[in-house]
Amino acid sequence: MEYTVQKLGLMAGISTRTLRYYDEIGILKPARINSSGYRIYGQAEVDKLQQILFYRELGVSLENIKDIVNDPSFDCLKALGEHREKLIEKRKQLDLLIANVDKSIASLERKISMTDPEKFEGFKQKIIDDNEKKYGKEIRAKYGDEQVDRSNKKFKSMTAAQYTEVEKLGADVLETLKAAMATGDPAGELAQKVADMHRRWLCFYWDHYTKEAHAGVARMYVDDERFAAYYDRMQPGAAVFLRDAILIYTGMDSQE
Amino acid sequence: MEYTVQKLGLMAGISTRTLRYYDEIGILKPARINSSGYRIYGQAEVDKLQQILFYRELGVSLENIKDIVNDPSFDCLKALGEHREKLIEKRKQLDLLIANVDKSIASLERKISMTDPEKFEGFKQKIIDDNEKKYGKEIRAKYGDEQVDRSNKKFKSMTAAQYTEVEKLGADVLETLKAAMATGDPAGELAQKVADMHRRWLCFYWDHYTKEAHAGVARMYVDDERFAAYYDRMQPGAAVFLRDAILIYTGMDSQE
DNA sequence: ATACACCTTTACGCAACGTAAATGTCAATG
DNA sequence: CATTGACATTTACGTTGCGTAAAGGTGTAT
Structure with missing residues (x-):
């Protein structure tokens, strides 16, 4: 036929x-x-x-x-097996994506109260006040009043969406930092990714990024025990590891 | 900046x-x-x-x-919700795909024994013999010896992969038939899809497809109680429903 | 002869960019 | 001051698996 x-x-x-x-x-x-x-x-x-x-x-x-x-x-069985692996991997990615979407939806729903301008403004002001109480003296001494005021102003002008984003990015930094510490190498790919994410996170607060300032913050994370405690709370040595990764990232590791 | x-x-x-x-x-x-x-x-x-x-x-x-x-x-929340739905749907499809791949792998593994030429040949011969015993007289009377012999020959020349495929297609027909019966409409989209799948299934056995022959098989499914029993076993009335769907599909429903 | 159903090749379109290629601009250096 | 090197620009092809024309040839029936 x-x-x-x-x-x-x-x-x-x-x-x-x-x-x-x-x-x-x-x-x-x-x-x-x-x-x-x-x-x-x-x-x-x-x-x-x-x-x-x-x-x-x-x-x-x-x-x-x-x-x-x-x-x-051709080994069809092997091909199908590999194909299966790829599909499983794809599903894992998809699950992650869905979980993130869920998180974002939940976060947006919480944010509905933030969409209320007054509440959100008050919320941001409270965060700034808390921050001033906690770290105000140190950072004003280190960066000067002008810088800190500019940073606070930038934070105050954040929209709710941006706040959600910066929160998420901050959480991502911690998560990736944990994974990077498992490798033990602050110069490794993962650790450098953490440094990069941290830089992006900083950019939400700074209107002007410099490697020097970034490295300065990294050092402060170790020197100031309250910052150190914030990171080490997750895993001991996290602040030091993050500092080392950022110093390498910024290329400020050799001229100490 | x-x-x-x-x-x-x-x-x-x-x-x-x-x-x-x-x-x-x-x-x-x-x-x-x-x-x-x-x-x-x-x-x-x-x-x-x-x-x-x-x-x-x-x-x-x-x-x-x-x-x-x-x-x-813009309602971000709504957009994200809809996006979530799409992702969930995607995952469902992916789960189905993975399940099918698993089934195929399992089937291929069973087929390893079929890959053994002697065993597989014997296996196919047995199926033909069984079929001859069960339906031989009817179909030889209906289609003539030549047709039946050609069909058997085609079946005997099937590779293991093709056999796996025809088995799967046969199972799919039953499954879709069940879903189509739930709609109750033999002219509906799903029922017509069943008829189409059934045609493709037949093409594994026939070297020459005609609407007339297809309609003939459909009628036989109802007239011969052993065929009827095969389909009705799944759900009562399945043979009649399949026949009606095929008659409509082949356009042989009006010239009875 | 012509209508009509079939066949052919060529080629754009989709999504979200990666990756050239060809060319213009800016700052610094020998 | 000319050159170099790191930037910038636009244009455009490639990716995947076809859908969908467009423009034209073939086969058969009326």
Whole structure:
């Protein structure tokens, strides 16, 4: 039995375009081309197409299907196993994404009270006041009144969405820091990523980033026991590790 | 504070290409363009970018992000909720896919014994023999010896992979049939899909498909109580429902 | 002859950029 | 002052798996 594109497509439940595409990428070539240039498929091609569609339904890429069906000695089981791994990984990512969306929704719902301008302003003011009480003297001594006031002003001008974002970023920094500490290498990829995230986090408060200031903050995290306590609370040595990572990140580790 | 593409990209952790792209699609336009044609971003753009990246990390499409960030009165909560629904749906699909891959792997592992040529040949021969015993007389009377022999020959020439596939397709037909019966409409979309799947299933056995033959098989499913029992076992009335769906599918429902 | 259903190739479109290539600008250096 | 190197610009192809024209040839029936 011989088939043209349409007949085969009708039989397999796919479009003629798909068949032409499969021919184009070399995954299913017709048995022959007739005198008018028509693609003619035979039984062997029907069977091969069924194999192709089988793997396609499992979400295998055509690229991989090509290898599977063109090489009869190909280890399908291994290919499917690897494919499964990829799908599992994908699902893990998706779960994470969903969890994050849930968190964000919850955070936004809490933020509804923040959307109330007065409340949110008061909320931010309280955070600034608390911060001033806790660290005010140190940071004003270190950075000067002007810097600190500018930072506070920037914080006060934050929208609710930005506040949500900075909160999340702060949490992410801690989380990634923990993972980075497990590697034990402040110069490693993960630790440098933490430093980078920390820089971005700072940028929410600073209107002007410099490596020097970043390194200065890092040193303060260790020198000031209240900052140290904040980070070490998560894991002992976290403040030191973060400082070292940031010093390397900023390139300020050699000129101590 | 003003930023060029690179400065802003560095700060936000994205590429300059991305920033140009965001400008191109109108989701983040620079505050102004300087005399040399450089894009210059201000604080407002930094903040907006942070919003954009926030939603991007949650997997929201740029198209949707555009609506969210450009319209301050936009209901973010609703958007995120809908996004969540889409993700959940995606995960459901993925779970299904993984389950199918698992099934296929299990089936392939069983097939390892089938890959043993002798065993598989014997296996297929047994199925043919069983089939001949059960339905041989009826189908030979209905379709003639030649047809039946050709069908058997095609079955015998099946590879293990094809056998796995036809088994799966057969199971899928039953499953979808069940769902279609719940709708109660043999002319409905789902029932017609069942008829289509059934046609594809037949094509594994037939080397020549005709609507007439398809309709004939459908009628036989009801007339022969052993076939009827096979389908009705799943749900009473399944054979009749399948027949009606196929008759409509083949367009043979009016010329009875 | 012509209508109509089929076939062909070529090619744009989708999403979110990566990755050149070709060219212009800015600041610093020999 | 010319050159260098790090920036900037635009244009455009590539990615995946086809859908969807457009422009034209083929096959068969009326």
